[in-house]
Amino acid sequence: MTTAPSLRRGTELLAALESLGPRPALAWHEEGGRIELSGRVLANWVAKAIGHLDAEVALQSGDLLVLDLPPHWKRLVLALAGWSLGARVEILATGIAGVLDDGIRVLATDRPGSDLADDAEDVLALAAVSLAPRFAGVLPPLAHDWVQEVRAHPDRLAAALPAWSGPQPGGDHEGVPRLLVPGDGLGHAEAALGAWLAGGGIVGPAEELDERAVADEAVTGRA
Incomplete structure (x- = not known):
């Protein structure tokens, strides 16, 4: 054992x-x-997600990353990437009141037009669908199409991790x-x-x- x-x-x-x-x-x-x-392949997904959170939205240690997504392996990838960058990771259903009180640094969601998204500094739009090449819904101004953007990042880390x-x-x-x-x-x-x-x-x-x-x-x- x-x-x-x-x-x-x-x-x-x-x-x-x-x-x-x-x-x-x-x-x-x-x-x-x-x-x-x-x-x-999973390592590549996590490395790309770390690179995107670091380079595109500047997620830092202690920042709050909220996952407003149904159960999915992409949600797990985002959690692993957030923890790798020292962030606090919360799933919306685990306590929305505390999340709203804290303020959301980055929100990953399949509802980028929600009121919750309006309160987040950065919004990552994605669907809990494995082979979706991009976000199929309406993408609000300044929201990130996560799947499309994350694929452009290297498979290897470019910076040291906290x-x-x-x-x-x-x-x-x-x-x-x-x-x-x-x-x-x-x-x-x-x-x-x-x-x-x-x-x-x-x-x-x-x-x-x-x-x-x-x-x-x-x-x-x-x-």
């Missing part, structure tokens, strides 16, 4: 994902079907874990980080998979 190591910098997470190479790090089931990301501000890897993993994770909230983040650092991957969201699908995914544990 192996306990996951601590995480001090986002670079350590990227290195763990890169070390998976072509092996699956994430499998996600949604209305349009199933998508699988290798460790290398201390990691997210949760620490959790769980005791024996062998190569392949964990089933829920879609709601970010409570599965600790288990996901632990799985990746142990050389495994995650499957989700649990709410969308029946027992046959779970067996087909060769799941070894549940978050």
Whole structure:
């Protein structure tokens, strides 16, 4: 039985994902079907998201990044990127009153025309759809089309990262874990980080998979 190591910098997470190479790090089931990301591809997404948050909207340590999005792997990518930059990351449903009191530095949302978006300094518009090439809705002035913009950023980091501000890897993993994770909230983040650092991957969201699908995914544990 192996306990996951601590995480001090986002670079350590990227290195763990890169070390998976072509092996699956994430499998996600949604209305349009199933998508699988290798460790290398997921690392590229996270690195690009870090670069975009750093270069395009200047997200800094301590800033508030709010994710007003349905459960999706892109929401998880944004959380990982925000934590890598030392930001505070909140999902809207976890406490809107506190979020509004604090003021939102960056809002990632599929509702860029909402009142909440009007109060954010920067707005990233995206849909919780894996293969969407751009935001399909009306894009307000100054809002960022996240998927289109993030793809233009390098696959490798261009700047040093501050201390990691997210949760620490959790769980005791024996062998190569392949964990089933829920879609709601970010409570599965600790288990996901632990799985990746142990050389495994995650499957989700649990709410969308029946027992046959779970067996087909060769799941070894549940978050």
